[in-house]
Amino acid sequence: MKILIVDDDRANRLILSAYLKKDGYTVVAAENGLEAIGVFQSEGPDLILMDVMMPVMDGYEATRRIKMMTVDKFIPIIFLTAMTDEKALSQCVEVGGDDFLTKPYNRTILKAKIDALERVSQLYNTVFQQKRELISHYEHEAKEQEVARKVFDSILNPGCLSSDNIQLHLSPMSLFNGDVVLAAVKPTGGLHILFGDFTGHGLAASLGALPLSDVFYSMTAKGYSISDIVRESNHKLKQQLPTGMFLAACLVEIDTNNMVLKYWNGAIPGAFLHKGDSIVDLKSKNLPLGILGDSVFSDKVDIIEIHDRDRIILTTDGILEAENSDGKMFGLERFEACLHYDLKVASDNLTINSLPADDSPPSELDADLFQHILDTLDDFTLEQEQTDDVTLGVITCDINYINQLASQKGAYKKFVPTHWKFDLYFFYDSIKSIDPVPLVNQIMGEIQGHQIQQDHLSTVLTEMFCNSLDHGLLELDSSLKSTPEGFMQFYSDKESRLNGLESGSILISVSNAPNDTGGELTIVFEDSGKGFDVKKMQNEMSSVDKDTPIKFSGRGLSLINNYCQSVTYNDSGNRIECVYSWLNNDI
Amino acid sequence: MLVDIDTLNELKEIMGDDFDELIAIFISDGNTQVENLRLAVSTSNSEDIRRIAHTLKGSSANLGINTLSESCRVLEHKAAEDSLEDAQELLEQIISNYEAAKEALEEKF
Missing domain, CATH: 3.60.40.10 (PPM-type phosphatase domain)
Incomplete structure (x- = not known):
């Protein structure tokens, strides 16, 4: 800790200096108030001992000036005084003095006062430091918010x-x-x-x-x-x-x-x-x-x-x-x-x-x-x-x-039905992680506008995909689904077989032919599975009485039949083709 | 008591080699201050009397030269009130106290 002694009397400076050095402080000195300000600026002491009556500039004025220079740092000033006059003492406080030390100096009291003020000083300087940090945080925050708001505005x-x-x-x-x-x-x-x-x-x-x-x-x-x-x-x-x-x-x-x-x-x-x-x-x-x-x-x-x-x-x-x-x-x-x-x-x-x-x-x-x-x-x-x-x-x-x-x-763009076709191949590993139906829906939407994304079309796509995956690739037995227990069994088998799938693929092909009211979609799902006996199944289908309740296993296929103009299988049963008509509301 | 031996001994212990310099400074500065004080009294300059007496009061107190400090205090007080009737008498007293203190310091330290 560095202490500045300001006193015009050489003997006093010598005594004080000796006391302070004995206690381990670094000491600098000035002979009057004006010199004190100079030494204060060049040496940056942590505490000042200030005599009152001095030539050139007295202790009051020097204290006032130094306190004005240290608004964001606490530098304690102890007045050295032989005065007992109340008015003079109150003036010491007014100009910013923090304590008094009366002559003759007592070494113990001097040390106690310096220690006390050092604690106060640490407290003040911690507060000042925190205040500076707060201000800097606040400024940083304000800048960040300003940037964020610009980004925000441009998004909105x-x-x-x-x-x-x-x-x-x-x-x-x-x-x-x-x-x-x-x-x-x-x-x-x-x-x-x-x-x-x-x-x-x-x-x-x-x-x-x-x-x-x-x-x-x-x-x-x-x-x-x-x-x-x-x-x-x-x-x-x-x-x-x-x-x-x-x-x-x-x-x-x-x-x-x-x-x-x-x-x-x-x-x-x-x-x-x-x-x-x-x-x-x-x-x-x-x-x-x-x-x-x-x-x-x-x-x-x-x-x-x-x-x-x-x-x-x-x-x-x-x-x-x-x-x-x-x-x-x-x-x-x-x-x-x-x-x-x-x-x-x-x-x-x-x-x-x-x-x-x-x-x-x-x-x-x-x-x-x-x-x-x-x-x-x-x-x-x-x-x-x-x-x-x-x-x-x-x-x-x-x-x-x-x-x-x-x-x-350039946004006034009506979606006019046009000719287009896309083929998508999904191999066994991609089928495990991708649901192709929303993807196909989205592609159709991008090409033809959202009016093509109709609920019934989604149902048709979902059922066609399930048919190719469940029966074609996974070879699941759909008759299982006729009882509630079997239904659960079916889905548990489906999950384990899908996880274990190590070969195979499904091709999805969609093409559109525009007509007067919208368009006609031809949707094909072709799987790499063994297929099934199409003729036998068609016979079974036609023999089912229309009044009997629909079996779990038959639901998908009958839905497709309801929504599509035609549903056809190839002979080997691994390729299903549906024709679906859609209406364009923009027309 | 002319000088407080305990105070001086304590100072000597703390200051070590600097103590001799302190005594030398006190004596030489004291000579100057006494001369200046004499001049101020002769010209009845209350402000100068007060300031010099104040300084001498403080430094003598610090060295435990209490009689000198006390006589300085009285003169400073009078000067502050601008009552200089006893100034000459008090000056004589200060000079005699100072000389006595100087002798004591030179003799004992």
């Missing part, structure tokens, strides 16, 4: 939120927004919009937006309806969000082909369709997303007719629950009153006339509806601090503009 906004027909006000409480707004152009024209509000706010609340936006944008691009999107979003959020966290959301589709608005609202309180002369409340009929399981979840959408330039107004509860200085909430009533701002009052409609609409005609309004709502909110809350994320969106159903968006994006 590949859509068309910046389109001219969408007015959006986003005012998150922190860097990350718990409210989420997504918009994308449908491949067949029209717009999908999602307005959501995650439980809570900040980073934790906004994380759920990542899987959500993925579902929303990819499914919209592939031509799925908002029913499909809302069901998949619910499924994914239920799976991925922690318990107690969910998403209040309103999904809207502006269908410009049919001039209708389709919507699904799960707990968004402020969703309205402004039709110019009337206002429709797009009421919530559902729980938020991420709560219900797939079996009880309803993806039913409501449909309303729309006209050119109708507006959709969406807001999360951040506006409705915004408080003024009296603790009153903005509330749904005030919000709805705002919507009447530019309502065109029909002369024969007295009920609307009585509502608090602005008297001046719309042409003289000095702000649009969007701005009016925000201004009204500002006037209400004034300087009151925001307590939740605040989001407002006004989407104008400008039909020409929306159609133009789709063509600009």
Whole structure:
């Protein structure tokens, strides 16, 4: 520990210096206050012993200056004084002195005071160090969040939120927004919009937006309806969000082909369709997303007719629950009153006339509806601090503009049925780890659009695959399945034989021939197994009375027969070919 | 007692070789301070009287030269109140105490 002695008297310096050196301290000295500041800067002592009355600069001034230079480090200063006058002592404290030592010096007291101040100093410096670390952590954290938010924003906004027909006000409480707004152009024209509000706010609340936006944008691009999107979003959020966290959301589709608005609202309180002369409340009929399981979840959408330039107004509860200085909430009533701002009052409609609409005609309004709502909110809350994320969106159903968006994006692409064929070979080892049915479905979807991915077609593919695998490759006896015990046995045999499979393959070949209503798919499954006596089986099939209950083993084949125009086997029984007709809804 | 032998012995023990230097410094600086004090009294400069008496008071106390320290304290106090009626008398007393202390130090250490 290094100690600076400041005293103009040589004898005093000599005595003090001797005492301190005896106790193992390093000693530096100065003869007056000004010199002390210089020595302090060059030597960086840990403690200072300061005389009061000195020529050039006294101890008070030197102490004041040194304390100002050490705001982030604690350097104790002990005043050396023979004074007993209270005023002088209080001045020592005022300028920043930490203790006194009176003359004549007592070595024991001096040592005790230095020890005590050294402990205080360590404590202070630990605190300063922690404070510096905290500040540095905080700055680092803030930088990271800033970067994360940029990544986040770019993931969330590949859509068309910046389109001219969408007015959006986003005012998150922190860097990350718990409210989420997504918009994308449908491949067949029209717009999908999602307005959501995650439980809570900040980073934790906004994380759920990542899987959500993925579902929303990819499914919209592939031509799925908002029913499909809302069901998949619910499924994914239920799976991925922690318990107690969910998403209040309103999904809207502006269908410009049919001039209708389709919507699904799960707990968004402020969703309205402004039709110019009337206002429709797009009421919530559902729980938020991420709560219900797939079996009880309803993806039913409501449909309303729309006209050119109708507006959709969406807001999360951040506006409705915004408080003024009296603790009153903005509330749904005030919000709805705002919507009447530019309502065109029909002369024969007295009920609307009585509502608090602005008297001046719309042409003289000095702000649009969007701005009016925000201004009204500002006037209400004034300087009151925001307590939740605040989001407002006004989407104008400008039909020409929306159609133009789709063509600009090159997204207005109808899937026209075309000629195509693909063959896939699955060898014994890949069959153990890959389920070919979803893969085949996905390939067909990529080529022909999702409308080809029909439930019945999936069933046909699944049954054909099972037939080739179970009977062709694994040589399982399907008659086992006629009793419940045998059924279990069948599946246990299937698992062990599949694991032990060391040769064989299945070829899947799918081709499409377009027709007037869609297309005709020819699906072939050919396995490398021994096959079976086709003629014998066909005879058995035809001898079965139609009124007898369907046997477990016969179910698959009869389903295929129901859904396909034709089902044929080759003579050796290792190749099955089905013809399936599908309808193209886009036509 | 003119000088406190215990204090001086303790200092000598702690300071070792530096003790002789301390005594030498005290005596030489003391000579200067006494001369300066004499000048200040003759010109009735209360501020200088107070400051010099204060310094001498402190250093003599540290060496256990208590009589000198005490007479300095009285003069410092008077000077601070700007009452210099007894200043000449107190100065004489300080000089005599200083000379006596110097003799004692030179004799015993």
